[in-house]
Amino acid sequence: MTVADEPESGAGRLALFLGLSLIVMVFAVAVATAIGDYNIGLKTVFLSITNELGLTGADIAPIEQSVVWNLRLSRALVAALAGAGLAICGAILQALLRNALAEPFVLGVSAGASTGAVCVIVLGVGAGGLSLSLGAFAGAFAAFALVALLSNGATSGPNHTILAGVAASQLFNALTSYIVTTSGNAQQARDVMFWLLGSFGGVRWPDFQLLLIVVCLSLTICILMARSLDAFTFGDEDAASLGVPVGRIRLMLFAVTALMTATIVSMVGAIGFVGLVVPHAARYVVGPMHLRLMPACAVVGAVFMVVADIVSRVIATQQTVPIGVVTALVGVPFFAIILYRARPQV
Amino acid sequence: MSVVAQNLHWGVRRKTIVSDVSLTVAPGETLGLIGPNGSGKSSLLRLLAGLRKPLSGRVDINGRDIARVPRRALSQQVAFVQQNAATDTNVSVRDVVRLGRTPHRSALSGWSEADEAAVVAALDCVDMTARRAQAWQTLSGGERQRVHIARALAQTPQVMFLDEPTNHLDIHHQIEILRMVRDLDLTSIVALHDLNLAAMFCNRIVVLDAGSLRACGTPDAVLTKDMLRDVFRVAADVSTRPGDARPHIRFRAA
Known part of the structure; x- marks a missing residue:
């Protein structure tokens, strides 16, 4: 017997919120596709897309259609997926580590993935697109392993784990800088540094397909494990006493986080603060329970990143500001608000 | 038992x-x-x-x-009530007691009448029914302890x-x-x-x-x-x- 979903929970409110967010996202993606060095009208954008999908045969200049489809739409959709993925990672880590500041960037996972990717690019370890992702993946896992080692398998308390993450983050950033400055030439160094701050410049459809699979798979796993994540509210032992197989869930979700972070970093660089900001914002709207929080994080993260990408392209004329700069400019004030709200109550 | x-x-x-x-x-x-x-x-x-x-x-x-x-x-x-289990998450009394149903629910199962009955009975037992919508962070130490016991009771x-x-x-x-x-x-x-x-x-x-x-x-x-x-x-x-x-x-x- 099922009583209409969950009482006093506002399932309708969630549906409304998700619906509105999706509409905003479609609009944001359309705007992101229309604007650029060379603006294209929304109508042309729409017709270009329907042409490519084989729904219409409208007469659009091939160059415009190509720009819309091959460059901008793929870019906007990868941005949306990256935002969704990073937000989900943040929500997972905040729940498992019970720390409001946890996210892949703070925990050094992004830094590890960057180091792995830079090893492939600059040192030429391996070859081809796959090895870049693999490098990032190996780096992300190395960072996770280091954090786990320093924090006793993340069982030494939330603060300890964050400290371990800060140490890992410093170490891997230093390694990245060392590799770039000693092995790369000036142009390579500039490219890598730009990429490290995040850039959607080079992404194409194959990136979208890979990321779509990874993010959808991860979101599904998170939704299936949402109840278990809720049980971590009062800590690991409490979760265990509620029947959650703590070790298995933890390992599985850390692996999901590493996989998503590595995939995203290998495509668009290390983008900070999305994983931090979005889960907190989403919690204000849909509450702390993860069955609702996870989808909300995904759509809010997607909208946030697409908008950040638009801002990064229009904020300075003739220049694209690295996406990490934009997310940090929004993220840092939010970070300050969290710190202010989390201060000890007297 | x-x-x-x-x-x-x-x-x-x-x-x-x-x-x-x-x-x-x-x-x-x-x-x-x-x-x-x-x-x-x-x-x-x-x-x-x-x-x-x-x-x-x-x-x-x-x-x-x-x-x-x-x-x-x-x-x-088997239920276990820890001493002083705390959280920074902004949860309500009801949310906490509902966690007690975790072992009885599968990943996507809805909220059943048995779940609701267990939560209502548990809240009633510790005399927290009137405060079920209150935020956890605003409770006193004794109230938190009672809510933890209610959560354990909700595990039936x-x-x-x-x-x-x-x-x-x-x-x-x-x-x-x-x-x-x-x-x-x-x-x-x-x-x-x-x-x-x-x-x-x-x-x-x-x-x-x-x-x-x-x-x-x-x-x-x-x-x-x-x-x-x-x-x-x-x-x-x-x-x-x-x-x-x-x-x-x-x-x-x-």
């Missing part, structure tokens, strides 16, 4: 924390676990509840070795373990909570610091000293002057009345 422990050993590295403890708790009984700081009360409680694996020995709950029962199945029968357990549930509570709430635990129709094992409270509310008391079981029996059999001196290192008078198994302890200042 009965709880039977046989020769439990546990420790970290070379330090032994629980040493060769065997005990039997009858169905419906309220067992008090007392001992000085660091005597292994909390560790023993966690071994009995299956939250830690003993280095050797076994625990049977209702005749089944808990090492062989899956975590979730065990949690449908047959055995409940409580680790110093009266810590930081005023005397009214200490008595309130223990009376409630005693009157519940389930087997409960309670670690306690206050010896008089243990005497007042427990059917039997187990005394732990440096990880070993020192005494086990009814309050008047266990709480003796000699035991208090040897284990707790205090001088005290123990007054008993004929026909009453519940002694009163009066500590001496010098």
Whole structure:
């Protein structure tokens, strides 16, 4: 017997919120596709897309259609997926580590993935697109392993784990800088540094397909494990006493986080603060329970990143500001608000 | 449901924390676990509840070795109330109590009538129904403790373990909570610091000293002057009345 979903929970409110967010996202993606060095009208954008999908045969200049489809739409959709993925990672880590500041960037996972990717690019370890992702993946896992080692398998308390993450983050950033400055030439160094701050410049459809699979798979796993994540509210032992197989869930979700972070970093660089900001914002709207929080994080993260990408392209004329700069400019004030709200109550 | 422990050993590295403890708790009984700081009360409680694996020995709950029962199945029968479990998450009283239904729900199952009934009954039992919508962060220490107990009750357990549930509570709430635990129709094992409270509310008391079981029996059999001196290192008078198994302890200042 099922009583209409969950009482006093506002399932309708969630549906409304998700619906509105999706509409905003479609609009944001359309705007992101229309604007650029060379603006294209929304109508042309729409017709270009329907042409490519084989729904219409409208007469659009091939160059415009190509720009819309091959460059901008793929870019906007990868941005949306990256935002969704990073937000989900943040929500997972905040729940498992019970720390409001946890996210892949703070925990050094992004830094590890960057180091792995830079090893492939600059040192030429391996070859081809796959090895870049693999490098990032190996780096992300190395960072996770280091954090786990320093924090006793993340069982030494939330603060300890964050400290371990800060140490890992410093170490891997230093390694990245060392590799770039000693092995790369000036142009390579500039490219890598730009990429490290995040850039959607080079992404194409194959990136979208890979990321779509990874993010959808991860979101599904998170939704299936949402109840278990809720049980971590009062800590690991409490979760265990509620029947959650703590070790298995933890390992599985850390692996999901590493996989998503590595995939995203290998495509668009290390983008900070999305994983931090979005889960907190989403919690204000849909509450702390993860069955609702996870989808909300995904759509809010997607909208946030697409908008950040638009801002990064229009904020300075003739220049694209690295996406990490934009997310940090929004993220840092939010970070300050969290710190202010989390201060000890007297 | 009965709880039977046989020769439990546990420790970290070379330090032994629980040493060769065997005990039997009858169905419906309220067992008090007392001992000085660091005597292994909390560790023993966690071994009995299956939250830690003993280095050797076994625990049977209702005749089944808990090492062989899956975590979730065990949690449908056994609840554990930690001391001072805290969170930074902005959850409501109701959210917390609802967590107690976790072992009874699959990943995507809806909220059933049984779930709702268990939560309503649990909130009612600790007298928090009127405050179910209140935020956890705004509760006092005693209210938080009651909500934790409600969450454990929402698990509809047959055995409940409580680790110093009266810590930081005023005397009214200490008595309130223990009376409630005693009157519940389930087997409960309670670690306690206050010896008089243990005497007042427990059917039997187990005394732990440096990880070993020192005494086990009814309050008047266990709480003796000699035991208090040897284990707790205090001088005290123990007054008993004929026909009453519940002694009163009066500590001496010098």
